[in-house]
Amino acid sequence: xxxxxxxxxxxxxxxxxxxxxxxxxxxxxxxxxxxxxxxxxxxxxxxxxxxxxxxxxxxxxxxxxxxxxxxxxxxxxxxxxxxxxxxxxxxxxxxxxxxxxxxxxxxxxxxxxxxxxxxxxxxxxxxxxxxxxxxxxxxxxxxxxxxxxxxxxxxxxxxxxxxxxxxxxxxxxxxxxxxxxxxxxxxxxxxxxxxxxxxxxxxxxxxxxxxxxxxxxxxxxxxxxxxxxxxxxxxxxxxxxxxxxxxxxxxxxxxxxxxxxxxxxxxxxxxxxxxxxxxxxxxxxxxxxxxxxxxxxxxxxxxxxxxxxxxxxxxxxxxxxxxxxxxxx
Ligand code: NAD
Ligand code: TDX
Numbered sequence: 500x501x502x503x504x505x506x507x508x509x510x511x512x513x514x515x516x517x518x519x520x521x522x523x524x525x526x527x528x529x530x531x532x533x534x535x536x537x538x539x540x541x542x543x544x545x546x547x548x549x550x551x552x553x554x555x556x557x558x559x560x561x562x563x564x565x566x567x568x569x570x571x572x573x574x575x576x577x578x579x580x581x582x583x584x585x586x587x588x589x590x591x592x593x594x595x596x597x598x599x600x601x602x603x604x605x606x607x608x609x610x611x612x613x614x615x616x617x618x619x620x621x622x623x624x625x626x627x628x629x630x631x632x633x634x635x636x637x638x639x640x641x642x643x644x645x646x647x648x649x650x651x652x653x654x655x656x657x658x659x660x661x662x663x664x665x666x667x668x669x670x671x672x673x674x675x676x677x678x679x680x681x682x683x684x685x686x687x688x689x690x691x692x693x694x695x696x697x698x699x700x701x702x703x704x705x706x707x708x709x710x711x712x713x714x715x716x717x718x719x720x721x722x723x724x725x726x727x728x729x730x731x732x733x734x735x736x737x738x739x740x741x742x743x744x745x746x747x748x749x750x751x752x753x754x755x756x757x758x759x760x761x762x763x764x765x766x767x768x769x770x771x772x773x774x775x776x777x778x779x780x781x782x783x784x785x786x787x788x789x790x791x792x793x794x795x796x797x798x799x800x801x802x803x804x805x806x807x808x809x810x811x812x813x814x815x816x817x818x819x820x821x822x823x824x825x826x827x828x
Pocket of ligand 1: 574577593616618671672
């Protein structure tokens with residue numbers, strides 16, 4: 500069972516599972532919020548795939564779905580920092596209360612859980628800090644989004660210790676690739692250019708994110724499901740640190756525009772400066788390694804996906820830019 504399986508990473512994960520695990524059945528459990536899209540799951544094998552459209556906060560429906568599965572991979576979340584600054588409540592509700600509901604269902608029916616989290620729970624690093632986030636780094640979240648994800652991780656840890664549920668956690672860095680909502684940095688810039696506008700860089704643009712292709716995140720999760728030790732936390736990252744300005748310049752170059760053809764817009768309040776992941780535990784203990792080590796190439800194929808799929812993003816684009824206009828970003 501994959502909660503949030505109609506979203507960006509969840510739908511990529513479902514596709515990978517159905518391709519690579521011929522004996523597995525997948526039930527996507529997703530409320531189809533503004534971020535979930537049924538068409539992300541178009542064309543999947545109807546014999547091995549089903550969709551339950553429901554909220555993780557609805558304990559009855561959730562219990563019925565969990566009772567019928569072996570493993571829950573829990574992606575469902577409110578996932579966008581800018582939204583969390585404008586309207587924090589859905590983040591508290593889905594990310595904290597919703598994860599509590601998932602944990603109670605897991606406890607009741609004795610199932611295995613893998614909880615999907617983020618590197619943002621660790622706060623941010625200075626640009627010149629030689630250390631990276633590791634599994635023993637102290638939690639220090641900054642935004643309503645990251646603090647609710649940190650809270651959800653704490654609940655999972657407590658349920659592991661107090662109730663001996665069978666669970667693992669992964670904290671991954673910034674993903675990019677096909678099917679990412681256009682509210683997020685990379686698809687927003689690609690689609691701004693495709694609509695004849697300039698990319699939008701927040702503040703000074705020196706902020707660093709540690710980019711990983713979504714398929715590498717998904718293969719990391721599968722590795723943890725196959726070989727991960729119960730009760731453990733694994734960090735997933737592919738050594739992809741780039742400043743936001745560098746990424747915008749690369750997108751412009753790949754789309755045949757001058758590298759300085761972008762605008763600077765208002766900064767995000769409380770904007771984290773830098774994230775960086777040390778994924779040694781996953782690499783050395785479980786033998787995982789990323790496939791997409793050439794960021795420029797991964798970005799090129801991502802740009803091609805957005806060029807080839809305007810009907811997928813046009814409607815969400817209009818709504819998203821109305822939201823950004825209100826925020827002055
Ligand atoms: P997304 O916003 O694209 O998808 C979230 C999905 O969850 C959507 O399909 C939505 O309909 C569903 N959902 C939201 N609230 C729900 C609810 N109450 N009940 C049921 N379904 C609900 O998000 P994403 O980028 O695919 O992120 C997935 C997970 O990965 C999240 O937990 C996020 O914190 C984590 N993560 C994301 C990144 C990243 O770079 N995008 C990096 C690390 C970790
Ligand atoms: O238009 C923009 N211009 C800009 O400069 C947008 C949308 C963003 N930015 C900056 C803000 C960040 O420094 O780009 C960086 C990346 O922004 P987002 O795509 O919003 O990602 P981030 O806030 O880093 O969080 C992401 O990574 C960790 C995901 O959205 C989270 O779900 C994940 O947990």
